[in-house]
Amino acid sequence: MISTLNGAKGHSALAIALLFLALVSPAVSQDRPPSLQFRWRFTDPSQGASLPTCSPLGITVETFDPDAGDTFGIEPFYMIAYEVEGTPQTSLIGTDNRTLEYTVTHPVGSRLILNVVDSTASGGGIPPQLYTVVEGDSTDCVVSPPSDEPEFIVWTNVTEVVPTCTPLTFAIDGGVPPYSLSIAALDSFTVTNVTIPAGFDAFTWINRAAPSSQLAISVSDANGRWATGTPFLTTAGSTDTECDGRENSNGTWESLGLVRPDRPQASGSATGSSSSGTPRPTAGNSDTDSDEDDETSGGKKNNVGLVVGVTVPLVALLLGGIGTGLWFFMKRKKDKQVSEEKGVSDDEESPANGPSNITITPFNVDDAASTPSSGPTSAGTVTTKQRDGLYSATSPTSYSGSLFHGTSEGASSDVFSTRPVVNETVPTRQPKASEAALSSVTGSSSDYTPTTVSVRSGPSGQEIVIQHRDGGIPTISELPPPYVDQRRQE
Numbered sequence: 001m002i003s004t005l006n007g008a009k010g011h012s013a014l015a016i017a018l019l020f021l022a023l024v025s026p027a028v029s030q031d032r033p034p035s036l037q038f039r040w041r042f043t044d045p046s047q048g049a050s051l052p053t054c055s056p057l058g059i060t061v062e063t064f065d066p067d068a069g070d071t072f073g074i075e076p077f078y079m080i081a082y083e084v085e086g087t088p089q090t091s092l093i094g095t096d097n098r099t100l101e102y103t104v105t106h107p108v109g110s111r112l113i114l115n116v117v118d119s120t121a122s123g124g125g126i127p128p129q130l131y132t133v134v135e136g137d138s139t140d141c142v143v144s145p146p147s148d149e150p151e152f153i154v155w156t157n158v159t160e161v162v163p164t165c166t167p168l169t170f171a172i173d174g175g176v177p178p179y180s181l182s183i184a185a186l187d188s189f190t191v192t193n194v195t196i197p198a199g200f201d202a203f204t205w206i207n208r209a210a211p212s213s214q215l216a217i218s219v220s221d222a223n224g225r226w227a228t229g230t231p232f233l234t235t236a237g238s239t240d241t242e243c244d245g246r247e248n249s250n251g252t253w254e255s256l257g258l259v260r261p262d263r264p265q266a267s268g269s270a271t272g273s274s275s276s277g278t279p280r281p282t283a284g285n286s287d288t289d290s291d292e293d294d295e296t297s298g299g300k301k302n303n304v305g306l307v308v309g310v311t312v313p314l315v316a317l318l319l320g321g322i323g324t325g326l327w328f329f330m331k332r333k334k335d336k337q338v339s340e341e342k343g344v345s346d347d348e349e350s351p352a353n354g355p356s357n358i359t360i361t362p363f364n365v366d367d368a369a370s371t372p373s374s375g376p377t378s379a380g381t382v383t384t385k386q387r388d389g390l391y392s393a394t395s396p397t398s399y400s401g402s403l404f405h406g407t408s409e410g411a412s413s414d415v416f417s418t419r420p421v422v423n424e425t426v427p428t429r430q431p432k433a434s435e436a437a438l439s440s441v442t443g444s445s446s447d448y449t450p451t452t453v454s455v456r457s458g459p460s461g462q463e464i465v466i467q468h469r470d471g472g473i474p475t476i477s478e479l480p481p482p483y484v485d486q487r488r489q490e
Contacts, residue, residue, distance in 0.1 A: 036064050036189060038073040040116040040124035049129050051104045051112070052136030059093055059100035059116065061124065072097055073118035081106060082113040082184050082216040084130070084232040087146060090224075105143045106133045111232075113184055113216045115191060128187035130214075150174075150228040154219040157258070162207045162215070164237030165246060171202045171258050175221030181205075182220070185213045200250040202258065208241040 043058030051057065061077065063069050076095040079102045082088045086106070093116070094100040106112060110133040116124040152174035162168055172179055181203055183192040196203050209215060213235040219227040253260060 037071050037120075037122040038062060038064050038118070038124050049131050050134045051131050052134055053104050053106075053108060054138040054141040055136040056101040056103050059102050061097040061100060061116070073122060073124070074120050076119055078117050080115045080117060082115075082182075082218050082230055084111040084113070084216060084230060086110055086230060087150075087228045088218045088220075088226040088230060089143065090226075103141060104133055104136070105141050107142055107145060108133055108135045108139065113186065115184060123189070123191055125189045126184055126186060126191070130186070146228050152221065152225060152227045153229050154217065154227040154231070155229065156217060156231045156233070158231075158233060160234060162209075162233050162235050164207055164209075164211060164235065164239075164241060165243035166207050166237075167246070168205045168207055168217075168233075169202060169251075169256060169258070170205065170217060170219070170231075171253055171256070171260075172196070172219055172227065173201070173260065175219070175225060175227060176223055177201070178222055180220045182218045183209075184216045184218070185209055188213075194248070196250055200252055202251040202253055202256050204249045204251060204256070206243050206246045206248055207235060208243055209235045210241065211236050211239060 039062045041060050041062070043060045047057065059077075059079070061073055063072050075097060077093050077097065077100055079091045079093045080088065081091070081104075083106055089105065091102060091105070093102045100116075104112075112131040112133065113126060114131060115126050118124075153172070155171045155173070157169040157171075158166075170181060177196070177198040177200075179196040179201075181194045181196060183194075183205070194203060194205070215233045215235065216230050217233070218230045221227070
């Protein structure tokens with residue numbers, strides 16, 4: 001009876017021990033971090049850093065601790081390929097760790113950071129080098145990059161080098177919050193994953209990575225979609241990565257003073273964050289300007305210079321033309337005024353109508369004499385009153401010669417004056433004196449060449465013009481004095 005009880009106690013103790021071991025062994029394996037559950041590698045040992053497109057590549061998963069051999073990860077397995085400056089991709093590589101294969105579907109020329117994860121999100125580690133995609137037997141499987149203006153983008157305020165303990169800001173545009181931010185470093189077993197709560201679209205991370213590390217920063221949204229523009233940065237500085245007093249923090253574009261830039265191109269630029277549209281803080285970061293921003297600024301300056309260089313001469317020519325036109329217009333207007341004033345002055349200086357304003361111009365041609373007068377007395381007709389006036393103007397001695405009615409032989413139609421004509425009122429001669437004067441005139445020497453007398457009347461009064469055909473001194477005959485008759489009459 002006692003032996004039976006002792007046997008039962010022995011079996012019970014063994015069962016308890018086995019049960020304890022069964023419970024403790026998984027717990028021991030779970031004590032390791034999730035990123036240290038397994039390792040992965042390409043099955044082909046000769047596989048280099050160039051990965052062909054659309055060609056299946058074998059993947060081998062091994063336990064993290066070969067001596068223990070207690071875990072190989074939990075199926076299924078996935079390959080996460082972080083495309084530098086592009087869009088990451090997550091690919092299913094199999095459900096059996098002995099038959100895993102990875103097919104590259106990124107565009108040719110892409111640079112990739114690779115990491116294999118299992119169904120629990122445990123990672124197998126990141127190799128120390130970047131992989132470059134090359135063209136394989138086919139490119140039919142290649143996934144086209146997003147459009148030129150992708151809807152979901154991540155930016156960073158640092159372009160190339162990140163010193164130790166330096167704040168690194170990431171800003172997100174698009175997607176569905178909350179966001180998950182992943183920081184993957186080459187030759188690292190861990191990937192830093194941070195959840196950005198809803199209501200925030202930016203995150204400030206303190207760089208605690210070892211110096212000379214290369215980092216790829218990627219963002220995914222609540223639907224598992226990856227953002228475009230994965231920045232690729234290099235760390236530098238001190239090996240002291242404690243960074244006491246500095247903490248990571250959530251934020252927004254506005255709270256961090258960031259300005260949303262233009263949307264970037266999908267992929268294919270030379271540097272990571274410069275092509276991904278790095279946001280510009282409004283103050284405090286002098287080293288965040290990218291090469292692309294400098295080129296854009298230079299292009300704008302060149303355009304401004306071109307516009308100024310073309311516009312200024314055109315404006316100058318236009319103003320010069322307007323000024324010249326105004327000058328000519330004013331000059332022409334002034335000349336016209338001067339001409340009008342001169343015409344008025346000439347009119348004022350011309351002879352007025354009436355006998356008292358007659359101008360005496362000896363030996364000048366009278367243009368009006370060439371035109372027949374419309375008055376009652378025509379050229380060549382001398383009235384008694386006119387003759388009396390003539391002799392009265394020249395008395396007591398008058399010209400000797402013959403006076404003829406009409407124009408002498410060979411006389412021109414132009415009329416000249418050899419003596420000034422004076423209009424004055426004279427008393428009417430007595431008939432005797434008139435006859436004496438007339439006989440003296442008619443009885444002159446025949447050697448004297450006849451003189452043409454032209455008489456015209458017009459609006460300015462009567463005018464007598466005498467033209468001589470000879471140049472000598474006329475013979476003067478003595479006339480009987482007319483005073484005798486006047487005295488007798490008295």
